[in-house]
Amino acid sequence: MKTQSRVGPTGDGSGRAQLWGPYLSERQWGTVREDYSPGGDAWSYFPHDHARSRAYRWGEDGLGGLCDEKQRLCLAVALWNGRDPILKERAFGLTNGEGNHGEDVKEYYFYLDSTPSHSFLKYLYKYPQAEYPYAELVAVNGARTRQEFEYELLDTGVFDDERYFDVTVEYAKADHDDILMRITVANRGPDEATLHVLPTLWFRNTWSWGEHPEENPRPSLRAAEGPRSTRTVRADHPELGSYDLRCGGAPELLFTENETNSERLFGSPNSSPYVKDGIGRRVIEGVQDAVNPANEGTKAAAHHTLTVTAGGSETLRLRLGPAGSQLSLGRGFESVFRDRIAEADAFYRELTPIGASEDEARVMRQALAGMLWSKQYYAFDLETWLAEHDLTPWSPPRPGVRNREWFHMVSDDIVSMPDKWEYPWFAAWDLAFHAVALSVVDVGFAKRQLELLLQDTYLHPNGQIPAYEWSFGDVNPPVHAWAAYFVYTVEKGTTGKADHAFLERTFQKLLTNFTWWVNRKDPTGRNVFQGGFLGLDNIGVFDRSAPLPTGGTLEQADGTAWMALYCQSMLQIALELVEHNEAYEGLVLKFVEHYLWIAASMDRLGDLGDELWDEEDGFFYDVLRLPDGQAVRLKVRSMVGLLPLCASTVFQPQQLSRLSGLTERLQRFAARHPSLSVSLSAAQAGTAGGPRLLSVLDEKKLVRVLSRLLSEDEFLSPHGIRALSRQHAEQPYTFWVHGEQFTVSYLPAESDTGMFGGNSNWRGPVWLPMNALVIRGLINLYGFYGDDLTVECPTGSGVRKNLFEVAEEISTRLTGLFLRDADGARPVYGGQTRFRDDPHWRDLLTFYEYFHGDNGAGIGASHQTGWTGLVAALMKIFGTLGPDDFRPRATRR
Template identity: 50%
Template sequence: MNDRQLNQEQLRLHQQRNGEVDWNLWGPYLSERAWGTVREDYSPGGTAWEYFDHDQARSRAYRWNEDGLGGISDEKQHLCFALGLWNGEDPILKERAFGLTGNQGNRGEDVKEYYFYTDATPSHSWLRYLYKYPQAAYPYSRLVEENRHRDRLDPPFNLLDSGVFENNRYWDVSVIYAKAEADQIHIRITIHNHAEQSTLLHLLPQLWFRNDWSWGEEAARPEIKKHDTTATANWSVQATHQELGEYHLYGEQQAELLFTENETNTQKHWGVAPRTPYVKDAFHRVVVDGEQSAVNPQQQGTKFAAWYRLELPAGESRNIDLVLSRQPLAEPFAETERIIAMRRGEADVFYDEMLPEGGPEDHRIMRQALAGMIWGKQFFHFDVYRWLHGDQHQPPDSRKLGRNNQWRHLRAADILSMPDTWEYPWFAAWDLAFHCVALALVDVEFAKQQIEVLLGENYLHPNGQIPAYEWSFSDVNPPVHAWGALKVYRAERIQLGRGDKNYLQRVFHKLLLNYAWWINRKDKHGQNLFEGGFLGLDNISVYDRSRPLPPGYTLKQADATGWMAMFALNMTVMALELAIDEPDYENIAIQCYEQFLAIAKAISGGDEHGPSLWDMEAGFFKDLLITPYGNYHRVDVYSWVGLIPMFATEVVDKRLLENVPRFREMLKVHKKGLFQGSYVCACPDWENDQGEHLLALVDHSMLPRILSRLLNEDEFLSTYGIRSLSKLHEHYRDLGELPGIGHIGIHYAPGESESHLFGGNSNWRGPVWIPTNYALIQAIEKFHRFLGDGFKYEVPALSDESLTLRDIATLISERLVNLYRRDGEERVPALRRDSPFQTEEAWRDLSLFYEYFHAETGQGLGAAHQTGWTGLLANLVMRRYRKDIPVFLGEDESVG
């Protein structure tokens, strides 16, 4: 692919990859929330939500990150830009999103706002954000009180339920960021009044520096000050930072300029006179309280706002134009219209070329899903050692032994792909692996960087553990990082015609450390059967697997063991890929495959450590509880726990086997799956017509039995994908006594869990989750690749129509995408049936990408804006149309 074949957005990515232009210097790195995070929690007991809450955020300086409405920042978050709004009725100036804390109701931590990431290009040359701002007083107290009185059987009380959007009494506040250069950004804020009467809106675009000078780091204090205006600008300010340099912000329309410091109002919080009379909440005090003395009359500080009072007639719109530029500009707005039109057109070309045959609805789904992924790139800043020991004041000694104290080496100041910019403004390790699969569609270089960052010395524990997430880095997430790394490698090979072997080699070496950690730490009895704790889907079980079992009891987990078998195969294939050029990697390929066979033997029960996790009578994998006396009890549950072993599936071809004669011989030694005297897995010596080998826990004889449950609508197959728990459990299923645990049972709940077993916000029983559905589709397509069109299965849900495995993968994939397609009633299943999203013109093309979905209705549940792994919808949409490109198909791109 040469430069002349690249569209303009692809050219920018090419320039970024080659170090020619740093288009990533500025991006959507500013979270919607920084309050209530672990980073900002300095409480003795680790009560993050309460220690630094929403009310404090407007007057208390953050230590680690900043937040704002629809904002951007530079990649080190020195300088930030975002919106401030006031409707004349609210008790506070709106500078950040509001939501409830985790202790304020079931699913209470959802954001209680309506904002949308409507468009984005991966270079951030074009970003578009929309916020719907009510004209009535925002119901802060009512949202808290209503949700406090609701239990897990009640739906959450959201902003639409409050009536503040009735009679269209709201504004659409839209922000466009269009880059003329990597360090010159044209900003257009458009206000549209949907009400039937004229309204007054106070708009305050804000520019400020993250406070890095108040924490004992001896950082020089930056400065923002009024600057001389130009012929075409009504006002301008200059922002100067020791490391970032000098930036200029220009405004085309007249505004009142306000200056203060990004410093804590210590008088308000602790009764101590502040170092300066001009503090963080100054703009609120001026605009809402009329306190003119709150701002600096010298027109300088570290925080700035331009105050616009916009009177908008009914149904009309108004534009406010700004330019942020490193270089001073004589005529900053001369090119604004051209730049905005050009970047919008280039974004259209970029996405149209990705999906040339797609219809308008699928284009919308794909583009908004990817926009959410791009806006989810956030600045994450956390030095655990410094956090534990404090900055200005010595914390109590108990703090040093508190949360994450075993992760003192973790020092983060990076752009990371986060699950959500509000509820989860922190990385989550297994989420990120899925994110990279979606991000690789548009920016494979960034996806590679994301895979590598958690394997770097600032994150990976010296013992090899990958940090899970901020609330507890030591929690155990499914080992999917190698799977994600391999997917990204294959994506680049398809897109560029070559794979980055240096990248693969770097991540492989680091993943060996994590692989060894799993083998040594999570197989405590050395039986090749693994345990996890929080493994993403553990709450489908009949008890909390994060809690220790009684002494002497052991749980043989089908899902943990399945994940590890997948990890072993991922490492095997990586080593084979590297051995093409460097034969020495054959040794480690053999070692990893031997480990896979040992896991396969253990899961099949082919040794003295107990029976198979495969329930021969049921045709399904299930957990086993082993008592201190050696007796075993099968946990009789049909859930993802028993489907995950299917993920341990790889296909290798002659290309991978050409340079590894000992590995080829090893496949013959284990003919028909024979390993240490037992038949343990699919036959590695069996070749298909293309000379390919299938390496898998599940073979062609087991697959139909699993499919019989998977494709039955009375069991796993929902109208909207694969359920987390079989509908067999629809009526409470009494499972009797489980030794060491007590009386157990399980009940299918298609949405929020009705069980209190796993806390106030349990949600793992029966919903549809995109990431595991996606991984399942991947596995089914690998089986199809090996078995071919000759292997068909009669699908119960389709009146026993025979389908190939690829058709079955398509069946599941299309049902997932249908969550966001309009159905026969012209409604989008994922969005509330009684909401304006279904019918009103100003809402109906907008989507909320939920955390998971009701298995019967398809309605989105959990975090409303968590594009995160739900962004895999983009891959599934691409799959429908781009059958010419394997990375979009989702099948095993490593072969052929």
């Protein structure tokens, strides 16, 4: 059909289809970008109470909203139930210091659908008819201890008797810049109820900042003529051009400026009588002169008052498109929606594995919808921001000002976010996992995201990849190379086309980053790596981003294993590139040898007390090296010790035949350095002509580690691999320093300590990214061992499985988090019966940051679809591939 060729689920290949998308956050406050406080307390400096009255500097937010790719013009929905003290314009939640378990959104909203081109989008928000309990949520959570559950919105009783509205916001594109908006309000309660619905159009404030604001001319909104029974807002922007928003139902148009209400917030005069919160004051307080009677400004709302019968619904229609075009809300409006929905259905049918159940298809589609909705426009000019804090590249450090060494960095892009409420900013290792999940639905966007952080405007001149907004100079696990190779193989496998140019560009930039790691994070030059945070902060005895209370250094099993994975991933990329360019053979050999040194450093000859491998336990641990040279192994049994099995490479016979120097180099290395490793497992090989394995673990050690991984008394939970062994529930690990006790105990859910801030707690819960790496590692090892190696799964059960079947078992447990069980309940929602029994809730899914280590209930950020969206990739892989796709190509024995 004609419209399908212009927009369609994946666009027309020109990129124009993604000019408009869901690039607004659900909350913009609480970020470093908006923090101009002297002490660097972003949460307190820009609280939720300021958000309705204060113009943002760097971004915008809104409920179920969308904007253009540079966030110049924004469209979202605002609501008022007649009882709240403020308009509901953005999601509400608790800051780090307000809750007993840190940051947490206190809303119920769901990303139900999206195509890669955003040709169709669907969002659902559940809005109580009673007054929203802002103060109660803060007070009760603030009074609870860390040993108590969080106090959630459902716990307040505000949804009792079904007295709430389901507000469904849908968008359908007739063309790349012609967007239809449909808002459906359903009254779920037993009585007639009134809701004020205010679709809002506004410009991001780009004209009030800098020394020369005249260089950024102010855009304008004004009332314009339109067809009968409609109202039209004309938007004129010097870069974007002119657009019309056509509003059906003849609502009242209200205009104000997207300018800070300085009088309310700071007691200083306003620059205009019409300020950001003017529409709310007009609707809620009845202040007539709070909006501009001339019907012009930079923020406008179409005010609808809907009285909806019990169990009934009302629908509003709007359309945003180029000024002067035929923006009909009539006969063709619904047909565009039907076409876009039909195309989206067909797209996801083709994407979903054959034989998947209806519930499995729903989980996969909503997981990917959340990934696509979680794109966000991200603007951050560090040189400008630091200058606004009176810092230059030559200024000495100043407490409270973050990221002073990143003057080069300029962000002006659409970026995949972990969570558009809790994390309206990127994090490097999150983004890598996002790309893996996104490769299932939009491999082009996945590749662009991986290359984004390697551009000169992001990558530090010294080679460091920026970690995350709160500290770009911190260290995230180096998973970029792994993700790039994964995305490359996904595209190659699904399309038959190998994007060598993408792989080569990525590899060249990652060479710089790999060198940064080697030079900065191996202080002793022994290939035993440190790094601090590295994602697994809460598993350790100490805060690894802070100075050790003992003095000395911490040699990290995970830091070293991360570098083994990095090295192994770079090796695999080089192996792929050498098939097309012999110049890469030297880099293949470089990374083989570097890998051997790292593997050897983790397990040297003999049973030594200062190495990462513990022969008695059959596990890897961190080693604390004290100032006097004494080494102490910190025997916390955690994900730290499982990471080494994730880093392996299988060389296929045809690859070895092309690399004539590889076998010789391996043999020469083993002969010259026999004392570096007990088995030099990197030299493992089967029969002549078969594959060869590069691995930190030989078969004996692998089986020992797997016996712990697959023990239900330790790591294997009903819903995936725990971050910490359950044995530490009964046997906490204790370490004494100068009379002070440090303890690590198994905690399946929320943290009981504020040491690491927020709701960050990985001392027991299941989290998808590490599970995905373990699964990938097992499948990779199956490519060498095949059916010849089996282990008990679960340990002690008497049931033996090969490594592919073990990976499949873990994946099944993970996907089971979201699927209905025999009782109709989804483990992700714990004991919430509403999500099990209520027809208006039971098919709605959120994808939490991590999950209860025993019962699978969602914990932490409830919309962190980013890395939890990996569940869609797992469903795709195990729904379409089997052991024959990974079995060794030659018999091993």
